[in-house]
Amino acid sequence: MEAPLYNIVLVGTPNCGKTSLFNALTGSRQKVANYPGVTVERKQGFLVTPRGRQVSLIDLPGTYSLRGRSPDEEITRDVVLGRATGETLPDLVLCVADATNLRLAIRLVLELKHTGRPMVLALNMFDIAKRRGVTVDVPALSAALGIPVVTSVAVRKGGVGDLLALIDSTAALDAPPAGSNDWRPHSVAELRATQREADRIIGAAVSLPARPDTWTARVDAVVLHPVFGLVILALILFVMFQAVFAWAQPVMELIAGGFEALGQWVQATLPAGLLQSFIQNGVISGVGSVIVFLPQIITIFLFILLLEDFGYMARAAFLMDRIMGGAGLHGRAFIPLLSSFACAIPGIMATRVIDNRRDRLTTILIAPLMTCSARIPVYTLIISAFIPAKQVWGWINLQGLVMFGLYAVGIASAMGVSFLVKFFMWRDHAPAPFMLELPDYKLPRLKSIALGVYTRAMMFLQRAGTTIFAMMVLIWFLASFPQPPAGATDPGIDYSLAAIIGRFIEPLLAPVGFNWQIAVALIPGMAAREVAVAALGTVYSIEGGKEAAEQIGQMLATKWSLATALSFLAWYVFAPQCASTLAVIKRETGGWRWMWITFFYMLAMAYAASLITYNIARGLGAG
């Protein structure tokens, strides 16, 4: 009979290299899901030990203690204690420690011992520790802690051999004697005593070099400089956006060209009629106009993951803490807000690092105002169609300036909303503390970066393949049926369901200068912002024939006034045009309330901004 699956959980402090150890042990045999009821990521992987034992490994969120101060840390505590719904009591707790930095890890080990679970300790990043002159008397440490200790180097091939052997020998013990669980939250005095005990054990078993990591110190001397540090942060952000807009361009053109060629091939191959129209206008131009943004999404995630892995994100939070504090935001909100430039969904999920609930809610509320990558297609389309590509003040491209302006308005309004929320709702609360470890810099591990970018790219493609595809089919259907009566002189779409719906909403949107075609495009745009571009393409291409599908921009330039175009841009800065974001807000905040607050405040801002923009533009003669 085969031995049952051996359940191991990985526990460690933040930045201890737990995730890279997890990747090294399980490779690509991972599945990512959520714990029931919360959006804490549940990362499970599988491996087979050298002796053939099947092992399930769960990577638990990093924590300094089992007190459970945030949803992430509660999960770690509950899984270790076997209290989490749907989780079995782990057979083995694999505690991971950064060998260069053992103080907090050993304290955590001492606390974990109270749970009575069988436990082993892996001293990870042992190569770096050795290079820095840290020497560890492993047998002495093992004796002092009363658990097996091994060293590991997650990033090197074969660096986890000892660990695998240890897992094998531990798993082979028949029903390892589980101690009794006498864990309870540590009081201040107990924490202090445990830390003292940990320091004593380290003092006896570990010898530290006189000099700390000079490389990190030297980089920090520049990167955390009060003035240069901010300049460098601004430069990094500048390069990031430059990459998103300029460097991704050639690849995007390639993809766009590919889809265009595919569309033409379909047109040439299939007989004219409904099927040809469906495949060319509905499927290919619709899905293609969204997939085109894959290079930009990959680029932005690449930057964010690289900075995170390098250890820079914590520095960015340090530099921005006081500046963001002026708008009532916590320094830790910087990372979620930066991620929101890629997409508000990972941004909102990243707010879990903010342990104060009020700060977290404020950040969630404003994250959708940061200009996400799904707005890029909308902005690019309108700007290239309506804003002349001329130079202002000699050297600034006007189109680029407008794009920058849209980003700036997004950021400024986010700060403004946060300030108002703080002022009106939470005025009487002292700001939550900002306490954050600044980890030593590490060279990013290419494999884990690649894995991270790949996962996110696949998520995007999956969305393009399912939600967006479904919306495109719906829009095509609405725009194509009912068919125009025989002998009709107006374009076919004027008789369609889309026109009927659009004309029904039009009066509401007329004050902001939107026509019924825009009204139609806004509906599927709720599925995802970028769909609006595809939807406009579909609506206008069905109306105007095949040439239009290739050149939505020129088409819009003849159909819309400048005032309408500007009003549309203003709408997109604010509008809550993303059902998935709203769904994530509901999930993360645990109820409908904050989702509706977000929806209505953003809708109100969008309408007001469009109304003002449209009327000012008309007043200036752009109507």
Added chain:
Amino acid sequence: MTLDPDPSGPASLLGHARRGFTGTVQALKGDNALSSLSASELESRLIELGFVEGARVEVLHEGLIGRDPIAVRVENLTVAVRRREAMAVVVI
């Protein structure tokens, strides 16, 4: 001529320390900080980041506005804290 109060005097608060300050933690006094956390919670969190009595600390960096927050080396770990919370750490 007036003398500045000696920053490395007998006992001072980490929250007042300037860049370059080195010393050891003498005590944690959660009540000293006007933090939104309770005194015991603040002390717990400081201990979890390594601030226990006897730990060597060095202020490595200061922020731009109001020299806040500060980056503190605690033994062999670097931690960012606001001065408001650092007031709970008595150092000599």
